[in-house]
Amino acid sequence: MILLISKHEVKKLVRKKSLREAYGRELVKAAKKDSRIVVLDADLCESTMTCYMEQEIPQRFFEMGISEQNMVSVAAGLALVGKVPFVNSFSVFTTGQPYNQIRQGVALPKLNVKIFGSSCGLSDAGDGATHQSVEDIAIMRAIPNMTVIVPVDAIETKKVVRAIIEYPGPVYVRISRTPLPILTEEDTPFQIGKMSLIKDGSDITIFACGLMVYQVLRAREILTDRGISVRVVNVNTVKPLDREAIKKYSKGVKGVITAEEHSIIGGLGGAIIEALSNQMVRVERVGIEDVFGQSAQTHKELLEYYSLTPENIIEKAEGLVKYK
Amino acid sequence: MIKMIGKSNFGHERVCFMEVEHLKKSRDIKWLKKMSKIIRVDILEMIGVGKKGHLGGSMSSADLVTALYFYKLNHNPKYPNDPYRDRFIFSKGHSVLAQYAALAEWGYFSKSELKKTKTLGSILQGHPEIRTPGIEANTGSLGQGLSMGVGMALGGKLDKSNYKVYVITGDGELAEGQIWEAANAANFYKLDNLVNVVDNNQLQATGQIKKRYDLGDIRAKFLSFGWKTFEINGHNMQEIVDVLDSVDEVKGSPSVIIAHTVKGKGVSFAENNYRFHNAALTKEQFKQAKDDITNIEA
Numbered sequence: 001m002i003l004l005i006s007k008h009e010v011k012k013l014v015r016k017k018s019l020r021e022a023y024g025r026e027l028v029k030a031a032k033k034d035s036r037i038v039v040l041d042a043d044l045c046e047s048t049m050t051c052y053m054e055q056e057i058p059q060r061f062f063e064m065g066i067s068e069q070n071m072v073s074v075a076a077g078l079a080l081v082g083k084v085p086f087v088n089s090f091s092v093f094t095t096g097q098p099y100n101q102i103r104q105g106v107a108l109p110k111l112n113v114k115i116f117g118s119s120c121g122l123s124d125a126g127d128g129a130t131h132q133s134v135e136d137i138a139i140m141r142a143i144p145n146m147t148v149i150v151p152v153d154a155i156e157t158k159k160v161v162r163a164i165i166e167y168p169g170p171v172y173v174r175i176s177r178t179p180l181p182i183l184t185e186e187d188t189p190f191q192i193g194k195m196s197l198i199k200d201g202s203d204i205t206i207f208a209c210g211l212m213v214y215q216v217l218r219a220r221e222i223l224t225d226r227g228i229s230v231r232v233v234n235v236n237t238v239k240p241l242d243r244e245a246i247k248k249y250s251k252g253v254k255g256v257i258t259a260e261e262h263s264i265i266g267g268l269g270g271a272i273i274e275a276l277s278n279q280m281v282r283v284e285r286v287g288i289e290d291v292f293g294q295s296a297q298t299h300k301e302l303l304e305y306y307s308l309t310p311e312n313i314i315e316k317a318e319g320l321v322k323y324k
Numbered sequence: 325m326i327k328m329i330g331k332s333n334f335g336h337e338r339v340c341f342m343e344v345e346h347l348k349k350s351r352d353i354k355w356l357k358k359m360s361k362i363i364r365v366d367i368l369e370m371i372g373v374g375k376k377g378h379l380g381g382s383m384s385s386a387d388l389v390t391a392l393y394f395y396k397l398n399h400n401p402k403y404p405n406d407p408y409r410d411r412f413i414f415s416k417g418h419s420v421l422a423q424y425a426a427l428a429e430w431g432y433f434s435k436s437e438l439k440k441t442k443t444l445g446s447i448l449q450g451h452p453e454i455r456t457p458g459i460e461a462n463t464g465s466l467g468q469g470l471s472m473g474v475g476m477a478l479g480g481k482l483d484k485s486n487y488k489v490y491v492i493t494g495d496g497e498l499a500e501g502q503i504w505e506a507a508n509a510a511n512f513y514k515l516d517n518l519v520n521v522v523d524n525n526q527l528q529a530t531g532q533i534k535k536r537y538d539l540g541d542i543r544a545k546f547l548s549f550g551w552k553t554f555e556i557n558g559h560n561m562q563e564i565v566d567v568l569d570s571v572d573e574v575k576g577s578p579s580v581i582i583a584h585t586v587k588g589k590g591v592s593f594a595e596n597n598y599r600f601h602n603a604a605l606t607k608e609q610f611k612q613a614k615d616d617i618t619n620i621e622a
Contacts, residue, residue, distance in 0.1 A: 104465045
């Protein structure tokens with residue numbers, strides 16, 4: 001079920017695959033089966049990879065120009081006449097720019113609009129802070145009726161596309177620009193509202209989403225060597241959050257760590273702490289420390305600069321096990 | 325049951341069955357004027373005494389809403405989800421009282437609901453929501469309804485369905501940049517099944533648009549965006565029904581009807597008075613307003 005990654009094998013086993021490529025291809029597949037699906041893009045289809053939809057089913061692909069507010073409200077209109085619109089741009093531009101259009105036009109009436117935030121987090125490294133989303137999960141999570149999903153790899157991305165079509169109501173999906181290691185298999189279950197246990201352990205539980213799941217697995221290797229047993233949970237649905245699972249996985253451990261490529265305010269870490277607010281457990285957060293991103297030559301450089309690294313996770317874990 | 329056959333939007337026979345015996349759709353101007361008086365009284369009753377309510381814009385759009393619901397729209401309260409129905413979006417959602425009145429007259433919900441408007445738990449919210457029978461989109465935060473209309477019109481084209489989408493925007497609302505994003509999209513996608521009616525009452529909430537935040541030549545703007553433009557007196561029922569038929573002839577581009585209206589129309593002290601954009605009425609004002617509406621020449 002779960003790709004078995006034993007000690008010291010994490011690095012050499014992983015194949016990396018593009019999530020946006022998987023998304024673009026899966027979307028076309030789904031659209032061929034379901035005529036309700038329509039796709040809107042704001043002049044970034046060659047980055048979001050909805051260009052495949054334009055090539056294969058042009059009549060159901062709508063170029064909306066660089067007008068994200070209009071794009072979201074048009075999607076609302078399409079949903080109101082029975083379509084299943086997929087709205088696309090970078091995550092900064094599908095969450096921040098049309099915030100009120102999502103709030104009033106989509107979320108309040110619970111319309112069947114699927115919002116994709118491509119190039120999420122720091123993954124658009126070169127373009128800098130204006131193009132890097134550090135608060136998109138927080139924004140979308142705060143809106144009532146919204147579902148927030150962060151796929152962990154390309155395989156899970158395809159499952160997400162299939163699942164949200166059958167899931168009525170507004171959904172926000174954030175996907176990375178950077179190809180990510182494949183951590184799941186075709187038959188790994190994915191269910192909206194459930195999280196998946198990737199590795200079990202008894203000292204520390206780490207809840208992570210998106211690319212941080214891999215960073216956590218790397219940290220886990222070293223921690224295992226140092227005698228610390230780590231449980232790793234992939235929180236692919238940040239909202240609705242499976243609170244029972246969080247409590248279950250946090251019981252009996254010496255501490256909990258959250259890890260996300262997002263601000264420590266309002267994202268996965270915030271959500272986990274909310275869920276554990278009445279539990280006796282120490283929680284450490286790994287995330288971007290309430291600052292904007294910046295340009296860099298590679299995504300990796302930024303991950304290191306903002307301490308979204310195995311080293312930081314190891315340090316937090318070792319700190320937690322010291323407490324009695 | 326009355327079977328009505330009227331002029332169609334698309335040259336086909338338009339058939340509408342109505343369960344509400346006392347109502348019909350008609351081109352009879354005298355009757356339509358009578359209906360608009362009923363709508364205005366309903367609006368006034370919803371606002372009542374001592375409670376704030378959007379009187380100005382509801383009254384300025386009352387004749388337009390009347391003509392849409394009682395003459396033009398292909399709709400049927402018995403089949404509110406009919407995929408072929410015409411859609412109407414009140415983008416200037418604060419004027420929804422006029423729409424609630426029309427929907428109640430049609431029997432989308434009981435007239436007794438009108439009294440509960442804006443009270444806790446009511447199906448009639450301060451701004452339109454689709455949970456209310458007959459309401460097609462959530463609006464209120466201005467500037468979004470025209471884009472939603474673009475989406476519905478695109479959907480209609482995609483499905484080769486011949487319904488039409490009517491949107492009422494306010495002239496004050498045209499300050500929203502998104503309106504012009506929608507204007508561009510509607511023209512680009514050649515949405516001749518989309519009609520934007522501008523309730524051009526020349527007042528924004530805080531005063532005269534010309535002085536507060538001049539929007540310039542609205543017609544020229546829409547023209548430059550590729551729209552077919554029409555201009556009418558938005559309180560002349562004959563002109564309204566005529567222009568609603570004229571836009572049916574437009575092919576290949578969206579239409580805008582700039583309807584010159586008077587904010588607060590029908591209520592003497594509220595006419596052209598921005599203070600009654602959203603105001604509470606005293607007992608005396610309420611009585612005066614009712615008398616004024618009753619005395620409107622039909």
